[in-house]
Structures are given as structure tokens and as C-alpha cells.
Amino acid sequence: xxAEFRAIKTPAEQALSAAFxxxxxxxxxxxxxxxxxxxxxxxxxxxxxxxxxxxxWKYTDLRALMREAKPLAEPATRTGxxxxxAGVEAGRVAIVNGRYxxxxxxxxxxxxxxTLTELFAFAAEQKxxxxxxxxxxxxxxxxxxxxxxxxGVALRVKENARQPVHIAHVFAGNSAAAMYPxxxxxxxxxAQLTLVESFEGPVGLxxxxxxxxxxxxxxxxxxxxxxxxxxxxxxxRLSTLGVTVGANSAYNDFAFTTGGGVVRNQTFVRFNGEGTxxxxxxxxxxxxxxxxxxxxxIEHAAxxxxxxxxxxxxxxGQSRGIFQGKIxxxxxxxxxxxxxxxHALLLSDEAEADNKPxxxxxxxxxxxxxxATAGALDSALKFYLMSRGIPEKQAEALLxxxxxxxxxxxxxxxxxxxxxxxxAINWLDARG
Amino acid sequence: MAFLEVKNLHVEVEGKKILNGLTLTVEKGQVAAIxxxxxxxxxxxxxxxxxxxxxxVTEGDVLLNGExxxxxxxxxxxxxxxxxxxxxxxxxxxxxxxxxLRTALNAQRxxxxxxxxxxxxxxxxxxxxxxxxxxxQEMLRRAVNVGFSGGEKKRNEILQMAVLQPQLAVLxxxxxxxxxxxxxxxxxxxxxxRSPARSIVVITHYQRLLNYIVPDVVHVLAKGRVVKSGGKxxxxxxxxxxxxxxxxxxx
Numbered sequence: 127x128x129a130e131f132r133a134i135k136t137p138a139e140q141a142l143s144a145a146f147x148x149x150x151x152x153x154x155x156x157x158x159x160x161x162x163x164x165x166x167x168x169x170x171x172x173x174x175x176x177x178x179x180x181x182x183w184k185y186t187d188l189r190a191l192m193r194e195a196k197p198l199a200e201p202a203t204r205t206g207x208x209x210x211x212a213g214v215e216a217g218r219v220a221i222v223n224g225r226y227x228x229x230x231x232x233x234x235x236x237x238x239x240x241t242l243t244e245l246f247a248f249a250a251e252q253k254x255x256x257x258x259x260x261x262x263x264x265x266x267x268x269x270x271x272x273x274x275x276x277x278g279v280a281l282r283v284k285e286n287a288r289q290p291v292h293i294a295h296v297f298a299g300n301s302a303a304a305m306y307p308x309x310x311x312x313x314x315x316x317a318q319l320t321l322v323e324s325f326e327g328p329v330g331l332x333x334x335x336x337x338x339x340x341x342x343x344x345x346x347x348x349x350x351x352x353x354x355x356x357x358x359x360x361x362x363r364l365s366t367l368g369v370t371v372g373a374n375s376a377y378n379d380f381a382f383t384t385g386g387g388v389v390r391n392q393t394f395v396r397f398n399g400e401g402t403x404x405x406x407x408x409x410x411x412x413x414x415x416x417x418x419x420x421x422x423x424i425e426h427a428a429x430x431x432x433x434x435x436x437x438x439x440x441x442x443g444q445s446r447g448i449f450q451g452k453i454x455x456x457x458x459x460x461x462x463x464x465x466x467x468x469h470a471l472l473l474s475d476e477a478e479a480d481n482k483p484x485x486x487x488x489x490x491x492x493x494x495x496x497x498a499t500a501g502a503l504d505s506a507l508k509f510y511l512m513s514r515g516i517p518e519k520q521a522e523a524l525l526x527x528x529x530x531x532x533x534x535x536x537x538x539x540x541x542x543x544x545x546x547x548x549x550a551i552n553w554l555d556a557r558g
Numbered sequence: 559m560a561f562l563e564v565k566n567l568h569v570e571v572e573g574k575k576i577l578n579g580l581t582l583t584v585e586k587g588q589v590a591a592i593x594x595x596x597x598x599x600x601x602x603x604x605x606x607x608x609x610x611x612x613x614x615v616t617e618g619d620v621l622l623n624g625e626x627x628x629x630x631x632x633x634x635x636x637x638x639x640x641x642x643x644x645x646x647x648x649x650x651x652x653x654x655x656x657x658x659l660r661t662a663l664n665a666q667r668x669x670x671x672x673x674x675x676x677x678x679x680x681x682x683x684x685x686x687x688x689x690x691x692x693x694x695q696e697m698l699r700r701a702v703n704v705g706f707s708g709g710e711k712k713r714n715e716i717l718q719m720a721v722l723q724p725q726l727a728v729l730x731x732x733x734x735x736x737x738x739x740x741x742x743x744x745x746x747x748x749x750x751x752r753s754p755a756r757s758i759v760v761i762t763h764y765q766r767l768l769n770y771i772v773p774d775v776v777h778v779l780a781k782g783r784v785v786k787s788g789g790k791x792x793x794x795x796x797x798x799x800x801x802x803x804x805x806x807x808x809x
Contacts (some may be wrong), residue, residue: 505611510648511658513608514718515636515666524661528652528701 224305260368373399
């Protein structure tokens, strides 16, 4: 006999159940949204927080890492401005404490190609888009976001956006709280968008973010998405990105993470049409006890697409960097060309890198491969630099910068690339 | 006046004794050739002078201008005028050649209490030397040694040497892997740096390089010590008779 059983609920799980029961009637959105929330919470409740025996969450055991569930964040009581990227002109959309704050935003209304709508207004207005119907919707963190969605925006891009759009997630509270922002970005066929998404919050507060971005890329469209994680070092952030990509389009994604105590960037991509090229990459720089998990699930549902997955992490102190990448090639997705690589540079004996590449290939005419490395700085290179008069710390900084630079080079937008490179240099300078 | 003094140097690498009481003096302005068979300790001497770790000095000393360098880190030795042209220069992906050169030059100058070089001054300096060594602008734009042929890497070592203007240049088998044209270019580059204020140590297996870089003295190394010293004619003698005559002597 095989019995279904669940462990006793952790304090965090109990708090989430209590919070959902209390907030259910008060959370925004109408009846249809409430039904979505109920269904999602039901799924969550049946599974509980993911733990190490759940293969997809093997290295990020939330049952152990998320000791408590913080109360839902209140709306911001002040107005402020969002700091953009130095040298990058962008229309800013501020999501403060998990809600869209027009007062903090300056997305140029004259950019005719881009329409911005508050999330729940969008859900009520439109008829064709089914909220939450994206790759990754079967994930536990995604269910939790659906259950608690606090706010967000929907962007529709009809023609080429004139300048990048920057969705800035900010926590501006004075005590730790939880927020569940949801954003939807629909890039229509033939349109182009450069999208920056950033996360920031106070250094000392153990706030919690569970965000979802639904990204729909139409046929012949082009999207460059850069996600910057600069959370305070006590924060816990789970970010799910669900992407569907049409035919003959271009999709470039880059996740740059230096902040947060526990961070999981999970990216689910499905190639629905032929002839698309995608580059999905990231750079992670960690120190102290930071834990950052980049997890990818790339599904080639249509043939003839080329995807490149390239991640690099620099791990100092007792930090832990995780990369899990799964590439799935469906039976009819012939001529798929997918290559994945993950490299970790360990700067201390106590840092840890975990790499888990997986290929699930059901088609026979494909080119797929993966590679993963983890190691310390090359002492021969360091000696070469030092023998020319470069002091040890500076030699290390040059080599580390070169290592992450090879990943950052993938960012196509000049200004964003330079701003990210500068952030990496600042991280190295702070290392001393 | 002696610029480099190696006194009774004993060195172990991973528990294996390589240098056995090596004593050597190189005068200011002198070009000294160090010749010897494989395994005689030539490259070990080069690495010990530059300060590579895991080379354990068990006895003896190395003095530069009368001051011991054994406790100095490699970068400190470089700022004190030591330069090693590597036998196998490493590729440094992601570090641009110009950035590397400039960082090195300014780090040395800073340590010596000198001001940094200005960008135009630096660009002109590098361009002039590069053109003399047949190093193209395109090569300068690449990452250090990445995609360079063996000969290009050796020329790049000489370029670095000319930019950094050391007081002691140690060339570790710079002739290996060079064809005759590249050899002449490299030798010309070294000869340009001959000066009364600079000591040059040329480590080589073969006499050939010494036709182009004519040494003031030749030292023969065998089993970790200097077994014979003489004038440039000693190199010709070695070419004719080989090293076997010294193999027994040091034992």
C-alpha cells in the first residue's frame, strides 16, 4: 500500500496558510482572479514549500531557508524616485512594495508603441490573454505568487519601443514584509523592446519578494531583457520568468545578481516557432553567506531554433552559487541547436558551486551540448600579472573582471552593458 | 658594480633539489649568457629571481643592488627593476593588452613614488616600440597573448620589457620556437635595451641567439650550479663540444 503523506507544516507554511485565509477577501482583483488565487493556493497547500527532495529545488531548500513568512507589505507611505542605470535613458515603471506606483514612475506616455496598464485593470479589460498561462506555471513559487499577487503592470509593445523600459522593484518599508508582484509584458509580432528589471531594498531587512514576469514574444519580435538583483543582503527573493517565444524572433536574456541573502532566479522558456535565436546568460558575484540559484528550463517545442545558455559566477566567502539548466528538445523539434555552459570561479575555500546541467532530447537531428567548470583563479596567470608589477589584489581583480566580463559582453545594449560592468568593478573594489 | 648577486643559492621544487649552491654576479650594464643542458636549473633560476611561489629557497641569498629580494612578492621585485621574459608566456583571456601594460607600468611607477603616465604619452610609447618589433595595432587590441603564435608571444614579452624598462631583464629561452627572422627581430629589440644602467641575463640552450645578442660573459650551469665562466668564445666552445664535459664535474 502506498500512502500519500505530508510532513507537518513548518511555521512558514502555517503562516502562509493563515495569511491567505486572512487576505483572500481583501486582495485586489475580481472574481476570476479570486478563483485563480484559490486554485493556486490549493496546489501550494498540497505541496508545501519546496525542499531538497524536490529535484527542481534540490539546492535551494526553502523549507530550511525560509524560516518564516513575513506579513504582506503595505503600500508605500511616501513617494520617491527610482534610480536608473547610470548613462541609460529609460522609461521607469516603479513597483514599490509589490504594487505599481505611478508617482514613482516616468514611463514616457509619448512612446506610442508602449501601452502601460495596471495589472488588475489589464486582467479585467482584456479578453484574449490568460493571466498565468506561461511556462513555469506548475512551479511552487509560481503558485504562491498567484495566490498572493499584490500588484504589478502589463506592458503591451506594438511597435519598436523608443527607449528601454525599466521595471524597478523596490521595497521601501521600514520593517520586513513580503510582496508578490506580477508583471506581464507582451511584445507583439515585429516589435522590439529592451527591458530592464531591477530589484532593490534596504540592506538590514529580511524582506521577502516573490515575483513573476510573464513575457510573450511574438513572431519576428526582438526582446533584450536584463534582470539586476541588488537586494539587501538579508532579503529572500524568488523570481520566476515565464517566456514564450514565437517564430523568427530574437530573445536575449541576462541576469546579473550581486544582492540578496537567498535568491532564486528561475527562467522557463518555450520556443513555439521556428527560426528563433536566443541567448540566455548571467553573471553572479557573491560574498559572505549569500545563496543564489539560477535555474533554467528551456523547452524547444519547435525545431530550427538556436539557444545559447552561458552563466558565470564568482563566489567569495562562504557563498553558494547554483546553476541548474535543463534543455528539453521535443520530438518534432528537429535541427535544434542548443549549447549550455556554466563556469564558477571560487575565491575562497569555503565557497561552494553547484552545477546541474540536464539534456532531455526526444528528437534525433539536433546539436546539443553542455559544459560546466568550477575552480580557483589560475595561479600561473596571477604570477604572470604580478611579475609585471601588478599587486596581488589588483591582479586578482583584473582576472575576475575578465572572467565575468566574458559573460557581461553578451549584453547587446551598450549603456546597460557598461553600467553592469561598472557594477561588477564596484563589487571588486569593495572586495578590497 | 654588481647589480645582481646570487650567493650560494639552494632551491627545492616540490621536495626536489634543483639549485645546489649557485653563485653568480651580474654587473650593471653587463649582458650575461647562462647556458646549460636540460635540467641544469636555468629556468628555476629565472623563476626564483622573479619570485614564483612553490620555489623553496633553503640556503643562500639573492641581492639586487645589495638588498635581498627573497622576501619580496613578485610585483615588488618588478617595481625594483626585475623583469622575466617567460619561456612560455601565458594567455590572459579577457584582459586587453593595452590595459595590462598600462596597469603594470602605473603600478610600478606608483610603488616607486612616480607619477602615472598620461594616456597620449603611453599610447605613443607603446606604438613606437610595437612598430619596431613588428607588432600590429590589431594584436595590441587583443587580450594578452590570446591567439598569438609562439613567435608573437615572444615578441610581446620584449614589448613589455621595453615598456617597463627594467634594470634587470632575464630572458628565459626567448629563442625557443623562433624562426630566424623572428629571432633577429627579438634580438634587435633586446639590443636596443642594452645600456650601462641595465643588466641582461640571457638564458639559452644554443649559441645561435648569442650571434645576435653578443654577451659580455658566459656562465655554464650544470646540476644546479655555475661550473664554468668565460667570455663569448665559451659559447662557441660549447656549441662545438657539447655539455657532456661538465656533466661529471658538478657531481
